[in-house]
Amino acid sequence: MAGPREPGKEPMGPFWHKMLIVMCVGCILLFSFFTLMDMANVMTRGKARCSNPIQELNSQQFSKASIPPKDDETCVARTQHLLYRKDPQRFTASAELDAAWKRYGELHRACSFQKNLTHVFLHEREMKAHDDCNYLIMVEGAFGLGNHFLSLISAFTYALATDRVFLIDSRSLFAKLLCDPFPGSSWLLPVDFPYEEVATAPAFIHAIGSEFRDVDLLCLHLEHIQSWGDSQFFCDQNQLFLMDVQWLGWLSNQYFVTRLLMIPSLWERLHPIFPSTEDQVFFHLSHRLLLPHNDIWARILREYWSYISGSRTRVGLQIRLHGRNDPGAFDEEVLERILQCLHSEKVLPELVEKENIEALSGFFLKRREGELTSADIAVLVASLQIRFYESLRDSYGALPNAESAMIRFHTVSHLGRQDYTVQQAQIAFVEMWLLSFSDVLLTSPYSTFGYIPQAIGGLKPIILNIQGGNITANGPQACFRGQSMEPCTHFPQDLACRGSNETAGHSNWIQNHIKECQDKEGGLQLVDHAEDPSSAHLRE
Structure with a gap:
């Protein structure tokens, strides 16, 4: 018979029992550790494949300093619009x-x-x-x-x-x-x-x-x-x-x-x-004064994320035929001139007859490996006449292009005519802001509509040479580079004033920073520096 147990002591089991328990606990801990490491690797790979597009946009294109800490709920565009700029x-x-x-x-x-x-x-x-x-x-x-x-x-x-x-x-x-x-x-x-x-x-x-x-x-x-x-x-x-x-x-x-x-x-x-x-006067003031109401800003974002985002290059094309009875008309020669401009300025690759089979074979692998975006180029067409948009879309959809680029075309509206209603103004405002997000912007000469997105976006546009009623494919150059992001003052009221107080410094500034408009003879435009001050046509 065993003797009495000492108070406070438990009987001790065999030594191998203790070793077995220690080994089991150790195996469980090691298994848990490697399982967690593997899960972390899987999650990391998953994030690389399925990254959030907004997070990706922020990390690739924008510095952290450009992201506002909190939206202004009374005017979301006030704090958000810089998120859609590549160079905030x-x-x-x-x-x-x-x-x-x-x-x-x-x-x-x-x-x-x-x-x-x-x-x-x-x-x-x-x-x-x-x-x-x-x-x-x-x-x-x-x-x-x-x-x-x-x-x-x-x-x-x-x-x-x-x-x-x-x-x-x-x-x-x-x-x-x-x-x-x-x-x-x-x-x-x-x-x-x-x-x-x-x-x-x-x-x-x-x-x-x-x-x-x-x-x-x-x-x-x-x-x-x-x-x-x-x-x-x-x-x-x-x-x-x-x-x-x-x-x-x-x-x-x-x-x-x-x-x-x-x-x-x-x-x-x-x-x-x-x-x-x-x-940059209009450029800076527009970001404080021309901010859209929240409901209009929401429409802008829906159009942007649905049709423009995910492309490497964003192109804006604003078409208005001034100098005609109907500025919303369609003209085949105008379309041809627009295509000439898009190709000569290397905005879009030229259309060709033969498919590049090697490029076609690589699309799937490149997209699977994340090298391809949803489109190489997204083109927003703003015009009263839908046939310009349809013709461009159909041409680039039906025929191959020299770079085998994937090009997406989009239009917000095609109202046919300008009727000055509130609804049409809201749509036009949406188009202006979307055009301002362009990397390359093509505008129509003499168009006050076109001046707004170029100034909001801080863009020197490519100006289409499509004004007037006698457009031919063999006429003057199809387009020309704009000299300023500022709008043109079409009718500057050149008049003689009594007792001018102009100083030498002011006169020199005028000679250096005001130049005749490219799209309106006699009009005046602010420029960063006038290359030929003698052509500014400035008379008090």
């Missing part, structure tokens, strides 16, 4: 512009926040001595969307240079398309504001006749055709008088930033805000 750092504004924008924002809030502007306009205009705020109201005319945006940027540039609070009609097309650019305040006037009183206010000629005495409201008529009195707005001596006019209406269909910079007093205010970026 180029979109960085100068410190001078950022400072000017901040100062303007403070002025805008001080003069509009929690103010009843209807009451200010109707009852406090004669009390201007008690209010240091001056206002500029955008009056919307019956023009196309491109003209609207050109006028908007021009009017705001003038407001920025003259310390005026920039306001728009809350019933207008702008209010239906654009985000409010001033968080913490608004650029929308009240619904009950007496807009008609602004639109029918005395013109500039009446203020000149009265020598600006007791003038607190004027409406500037700065369309392409102007009276002598309206054109006097561009004379420097009259800008001093305008400082005492509290309320200005701005009605225009033109891009007048070029002309504003030729006014000495305004140049002195604006030039320091855009140092060494003479051809």
Whole structure:
């Protein structure tokens, strides 16, 4: 019989039992370790094959600094649009512009926040001595969307240079398309504001006749055709008088930033805000003022991810036949000239007759190994006439091309004619933004529609030589390279002004940075540097 056990001690089993237990536990741990390592390798390989396209886009094309930490829910495009640029750092504004924008924002809030502007306009205009705020109201005319945006940027540039609070009609097309650019305040006037009183206010000629005495409201008529009195707005001596006019209406269909910079007093205010970026005024201001509402931005993204993303090269093609009774017509000779341009500028490879069998045999392996994208080139065609899109798509679908490239064509709309409705404006705005994402952009001459995407995207376009009604395949060159990303001022109002205050520095700047437009004789355009100043056609 065994003796009594000592308190606190358990009987000890044989030694080999303990060794067996240790070995079993060790095997289980080693098995678990190698299983986990294998799973990690499988997951890594899986991620390499099935990477998230958005993560891939961010890692390949954009620096982390370009990705906003948080979306602005009131205007998602404000923080997201840089994600769709291959070179987001180029979109960085100068410190001078950022400072000017901040100062303007403070002025805008001080003069509009929690103010009843209807009451200010109707009852406090004669009390201007008690209010240091001056206002500029955008009056919307019956023009196309491109003209609207050109006028908007021009009017705001003038407001920025003259310390005026920039306001728009809350019933207008702008209010239906654009985000409010001033968080913490608004650029929308009240619904009950007496807009008609602004639109029918005395013109500039009446203020000149009265020598600006007791003038607190004027409406500037700065369309392409102007009276002598309206054109006097561009004379420097009259800008001093305008400082005492509290309320200005701005009605225009033109891009007048070029002309504003030729006014000495305004140049002195604006030039320091855009140092060494003479051809980027519209470019930088559009990213603050021409941002689409969230519902329009959502449409832009759906079109982009469905039809444009995943390509190595993005091509924008904007076709509008100016100089004809029907700018939305189809012309076989115009199509031929567009193809000539696409091939001569090496935007698209030329069509050939014989298939490259070796290239066809390699498509599957290259795609399986991840060397091929969904398309080599994605082409967005923006035209009122669908036959241009169909002809290009069918040609490149039916015939081989010299590089065996996979080319995808897409169009957002084909409305046939311009009808100036809100719905058509929304679609046009979507097309403008999508075109601005292009790596290569081809535009139509004299087209205000085409000016907008080139300026938003910061692109010097290839300009198609398709204006007028007598287009032949054997005519002048099919297209030419644009000299600037800035829009053309079609009708700059070349006039003689009394007592010009132009300095030698300003005169030299004009000679170096303003040049005649390539697509409009007599028009003026801001350029980075004019190669031939003598051809600028500048006369005060």
